[in-house]
Amino acid sequence: MEGTQTGRIRTSDAEREQTAEVLRAAMGEGRLPLDEGEARMTAVYAAVYRDELAPLTADLPGRGLPALARTPERRAAARRRLRAHAGAVMLVSGVLIAIWATTGAHFFWPVFAIVPLLLSVFKHAAVNRTGGTWHHRDWHGHGPWGPYDRFH
Known part of the structure; x- marks a missing residue:
């Protein structure tokens, strides 16, 4: 109480x-x-x-x-997350291209999804290079005692 x-x-x-x-x-x-x-x-x-x-x-x-x-453990974890992110983008892009190829559409419509997905991977890589975090709940915002917890 x-x-x-x-x-x-x-x-x-x-x-x-x-x-x-x-x-x-x-x-x-x-x-x-x-x-x-x-x-x-x-x-x-x-x-x-x-x-x-x-x-x-x-x-x-x-x-x-x-x-x-910047600790070695956090950098290794960030690289693993980046590889997983890039792999997911490649998989989704491949599926979209396969759908486009099987439908026989003349216009390459998957570009509207693939470009933002690729940009997200580049942004993720840039954040890793600067030592930041990418969608890591515990350290997003000001930590567990800061404003982030007030909204979640």
């Missing part, structure tokens, strides 16, 4: 772990000295409410998310 009376929302283990990942990435980049990073990590795992997590990453560039996106 305390959370509803104060308007504060309790944090989850997953949200604590996400914040801890951000702090580990920031320590790996040298943005946080080891002693300060350890103190923040202790505060992360002691946090009860979401609003206790936000200040722990507030002074990091981009709330620490760019550093997290």
Whole structure:
């Protein structure tokens, strides 16, 4: 009942772990000295409410998310998602071209679907190159404690 009376929302283990990942990435980049990073990590795992997590990453560039996106694990996952995206676009394009070929239409109508699909793959690749994320729910917006959760 305390959370509803104060308007504060309790944090989850997953949200604590996400914040801890951000702090580990920031320590790996040298943005946080080891002693300060350890103190923040202790505060992360002691946090009860979401609003206790936000200040722990507030002074990091981009709330620490760019550093997290540059970790080898995140880059490998981003490459896997890009390959899956490109594969799906190729499959859909192939099906559309097959339908066009079997119908005998003179105008190449699949171009209206294939061009936007290809552009989405190029955009996805560009986002990967800059270290951003592409449709990754947990880190879209401002993280689990920010505005994204207010709408979902």
